[in-house]
Amino acid sequence: MNYRHAFHAGNFADLVKHAALLQLLARGASDPAPLTVIDTHAGAGVYDLDSPEAQKSGEAAAGVGRLAEARDVPADLVRLLEAVSRLNGGGAARRYPGSPWLAAQALRRQDRYLGCELRPAEHAALGKALKPWSNAEAVCADGFALAAERCPRTGRVLVLIDPPFERGDDYAQVTRTVAAVQRKNPAAQVLIWLPLKDLETFDAFLRDLEDAVTAPILAAETRMRPLSDPLRMNGCALVLVGDTHGAQDSLERVCGWIAQILGEGGSARVYGL
Numbered sequence: 112m113n114y115r116h117a118f119h120a121g122n123f124a125d126l127v128k129h130a131a132l133l134q135l136l137a138r139g140a141s142d143p144a145p146l147t148v149i150d151t152h153a154g155a156g157v158y159d160l161d162s163p164e165a166q167k168s169g170e171a172a173a174g175v176g177r178l179a180e181a182r183d184v185p186a187d188l189v190r191l192l193e194a195v196s197r198l199n200g201g202g203a204a205r206r207y208p209g210s211p212w213l214a215a216q217a218l219r220r221q222d223r224y225l226g227c228e229l230r231p232a233e234h235a236a237l238g239k240a241l242k243p244w245s246n247a248e249a250v251c252a253d254g255f256a257l258a259a260e261r262c263p264r265t266g267r268v269l270v271l272i273d274p275p276f277e278r279g280d281d282y283a284q285v286t287r288t289v290a291a292v293q294r295k296n297p298a299a300q301v302l303i304w305l306p307l308k309d310l311e312t313f314d315a316f317l318r319d320l321e322d323a324v325t326a327p328i329l330a331a332e333t334r335m336r337p338l339s340d341p342l343r344m345n346g347c348a349l350v351l352v353g354d355t356h357g358a359q360d361s362l363e364r365v366c367g368w369i370a371q372i373l374g375e376g377g378s379a380r381v382y383g384l
Contacts, residue, residue, distance in 0.1 A: 120158035121171035121207035123373050124347040126178060126191065127333050128273065128304045129213055130365045131349055131358075133190045135269060135302065136217045138357055145221040146267045148214050151254025151288065152274050153226030155233045156211040156240025160204060175204055177373055185364045210271055212240050215247040222246060225261055227254030255284045259291035268292070268299035276306055282316050289352055290323040297326070300353035307332060307348045309341035320350065321384055328384040329355040333366040335374035346370070346377070355383065 119125070139146060160171045175195060178188065194216065198208050208216075211226045218224055224247040228234040234251040241247040250257065258270050270292050274281045282305075289301050307313055317330060334346040349366075351358055363381045370377030 115164060116154045116209070117158055117162055117164035118168040119170050120165060120209065121160060121175035121204070122168075123170075123174045123333070123335060123369055124304070124306075124344075125207070125209075126174055126188070126369055126373075127331075127347055127349060127365060128302075129208075129210060130188050130191045131331075131351075131362060132210055132271065132302065133194065133213060133217060134187055134361045134365075135300070135351075135358070136214065137190065139267065139269075140217075140219070142267065143221075144267050145223070146218065146269065147263055148218065148222070148224045149254075149258050149261060149268070149270045150210055150214065150224070150226040151258050151270065151272045153211045153228045153237055153249065153254070154209045155228075155236035156209050156226070156249075157198065157236070158207045158209060160207055171204075171207060174373065175207055179204055181372060185368050187361045187364045188368065209240075210273065211237060211247070211249070214271075215241055215244040218244070218246065220246065224248065225250065225257075227252050227257050229253060255288050258288050259295050262292050262295050262299060264296055265298075266296070268296050270299060270301045271304075272301060273304040282312075282319070286316070286319050286323050289320065293324050293326055293352070298353070300351065303350040303352070305348045305350065306344045307334065307338070307346035308344055309338055312341075313348055317350070317384060320352070324352060326353050327355045328352050329358055329362070329381070330384060331362040331366050331379070331381040333370050333374075333377070333379050335370060335377045337376060346374075359383070
């Protein structure tokens with residue numbers, strides 16, 4: 112696979128995904144039961160926004176850069192801004208945290224994080240990013256295969272699925288992984304990130320997912336521009352499977368603000384299935 116997240120770190124899609132992740136972790140923080148977080152495509156953990164890749168794409172400047180300068184940012188996005196600030200020692204955002212760093216710093220001592228990354232170089236970087244946390248583990252393995260295998264049969268679980276969607280079977284792999292996790296632990300939550308190019312591809316995925324699981328499903332679409340070019344990434348979507356209580360209002364605020372403020376004639380839609 113040729114995908115390199117260094118080009119895209121801190122873009123609008125990261126803001127949607129990471130704000131939602133932090134809100135889910137915060138809502139569960141009052142539950143004393145341990146939480147296991149499994150990240151199927153963890154990446155490097157932390158990204159240099161001064162790198163040639165980030166500078167070439169300009170996506171971070173149009174994403175987290177504009178968010179940091181914006182006024183009237185919804186509280187649901189402030190938690191992410193605070194995390195970015197902590198990573199950068201309170202200074203300008205020169206580094207951006209991926210989901211591994213964000214999850215690890217938000218977890219309690221009794222919780223555990225498992226990040227899967229197949230690329231050797233990114234796996235090595237992931238291990239360094241997670242070094243401060245003894246309850247966080249990086250493995251060089253196929254996250255699709257490992258998610259259900261390492262998912263506890265009981266207890267609180269959050270699985271984050273965020274593949275690059277370069278392979279033709281990625282959508283089917285996501286559906287199979289969610290179904291396998293749900294069979295092993297019906298109480299598990301799964302948060303899925305997907306690109307939004309055209310509605311038919313996304314709607315077909317949702318139909319397949321509905322057929323594969325019986326748990327509640329909440330879908331959130333962030334359309335950064337009209338879906339007129341199916342070859343272009345026109346937005347992104349999040350799909351939450353499992354306990355969706357309390358998530359809809361937050362997702363509406365996050366997706367709506369990002370689409371309207373950072374988008375070009377953007378819009379958002381959050382709905383249950």
